Amino acid sequence: MTSAALAPDPELLTRARDWLAAGERVALVTVLHTWGSSPRPPGAWLAIRGDGSMVGSVSGGCVEQELAERYRSGQLGGGLPARVDFGVDRLEAGRLGLPCGGRLALLVEELSAAAPIVALLDRLEAGELVARRVCLRTGEASLHAGGGRPDFSADAQAVTKVLGPAWQLLLIGDGQLARNLARMARLLDYRVIICDPRELFADPEPLPDVDYSRLMPDDAVRAFCATPRSAIVTLSHDPKQDDLALSEALVSPAFYIGALGSKATAAARHERLLALGLESRQLARLDAPAGLPIGSKRPAEIALSILAGITAARNALAGGL
Template identity: 45%
Template structure:
C-alpha cells in the first residue's frame, strides 16, 4: 500500500503515459471548517474519471460535471472557490461557514510527475513548487523531516510536500507488526522492521517496508529518531524490546511504545530504571501500547496502535483511552 497523495500522482502519471489529458486539483486554502486539509490532491481525467479527494464527494461531482458541460479547464493554472454562500456550502457538503479554494493545473511533461515519482519510490521526501503563471515545476529533495509541513500558497507559487515525512520503527517481524505496517504505510510512514532473530524476516509479507537484522539498540542509534519518528517494540522478548526502548526513550521520538500486559509493562519499567532510564523518560513510554478499543485480535490491536499514533501525531489528548481501566469505564 502507499499514501493517498502518491496514489493520486501514480494514477495521473499512468493516464499521461497512455496519452490522456488530466488535471491536478490541490486544496490551497480553507475558511472555517473543511472536510479535507491543505495540500489534499485529486486528479481528473478527460473522460471524467478521478482519483483522490478534495471534499466529501460533492465538489468532486461538480468538477466532473463542469468538465462535461463546459469543457476542459483553461491550460494555465488557476483557482476556484466553493462555499461562498450558505446555499453553496450546503450544496457541496461543506460544514457551516466552510469555504474552500482549489488550485487547478493541467498536467504534462512540464509537471515533472515522473521525476517526482522516482524520488518517492526511493523513499525521498520532496518539495514540489508550481509557478501558477508559467506552469513550471521545480523539485527539491528535503533533507530533514522537520521541514515536512512546509505547504504554502501565495497566489503565484504553490509548494507541496510529498513522500514519507514520518518514520516508524517496529521491533519484531511477527504477525502484529505486519498489520501495523500495513495500516501505517498509507498514512505516510516510512516503515522499518527490525528483527535479528533467525528466519523471522524470511516470510515478511508487507511490501514497501525496510527490513533490517541488526540488534534493536544499534538500529535505533543508526536511525537517529527525531520528533517525526515512532519506535514500537512488539516481540514480547525483553532481551530485544528493552534494548530498543532504552535507546529510543532518550531521543526526541514522538512515540515510544511496547506490547505487553499491565503487569509486564510495570516490570519493564522497573528493569529500564535499573539500566539508568530516568523517570521522566519512562513517563513518556506508551505501555501497554495503543488505545483501549475493546479488541484483542492482532488486527484490532494493530488498529489501536495506529489510532494512538495518529492521535499523538496530531496532539489529540487521548490519555483516558490509553488507560485500560479508564477505557473500560467508558463502555
C-alpha cells in the same frame, strides 16, 4: 474512469504521467483549506483528464463532478494555477455534496508536460522524501528535500506538499497490546511492523496488512526506521529486547520513541541506557511510560493512549499544534 477514485499519491501521479505522455490535457487539483467538516484533508489531490476522467479525491461528494465538467468545457485550466472555492453557504454545500455549511478551497493547476512528473516519481521510487513546491506567481513546480517540512503548507506565495516513504510504526514485542495498537495504527494509514525474534512469541495468526520481522530489535530499527516518518514503541516486557531497540532508536531520526512500563520501570531503564553510553539529551526523546495519561488499564485502552501520544507528536512535527 469517469468518477473519482481515492488513490495513493504515486498511483495518481503515475496515471497523470501516462495521460500527459499520451498527449492528453491534465489538471492537478489540490485541497488548500477546509472549513467545518470535510472528508478530505488539505493536501489531498485529484487529477482530471481533458475528457473528464478522474483519479483521486478532494471532497468525497459531487465537487469532483463539477470540477471535471468545468475543466472539460474549458472553464478551468490554462495559465497560472487558480484558486476555486466551493460550499460557501448552506445551499451550495448541499448541492455539491459537502457536509452542511462546509467550505472548500482548491488549487487547480494545469500540468504542462510529463517530464516533471517523471522526475518526481523517480525520486519517490528511490525512497526519497520530496517536497513539491508550486509557485503561485509563476506556476513553476520545483522539487526539494522533504525532511523537516510539514506534510502540507499553503500561503499567498506557494503551495508545498511533501511526498515519500509512508508513515510507519515499529512495535518491538508481539502480543495482545501490539495487536491492538497495530489494528488502530492501520486505521490511520501507518505501515506497521511487529518485530519479535523470540520463537515462543511467533504469532500463529498474523494480522493482515501488518509486516512481521524476526530481526534483532536494534537491527530492525536500523532496517525500518531510517526516516523521520518513523515511530518506535517497545512492548516486549523484556529489558534485553527493549534496551537493544531503544539504544538504536534514540540515535535514529524517528519522530516518536516510546516504551511501555511503569514509572519505576522507566526509571530503571533510564539508568541502564545511561550505562550503555546514551546521553541525557538523547534519553529526553523517550516517552516513558508511553502514551497520554488517560487512566488506561486494559490493553485496548493502553493502545489508544499510546497511539494518541504518537498522533500528538506527528501533528507537532507537521506544524499542526
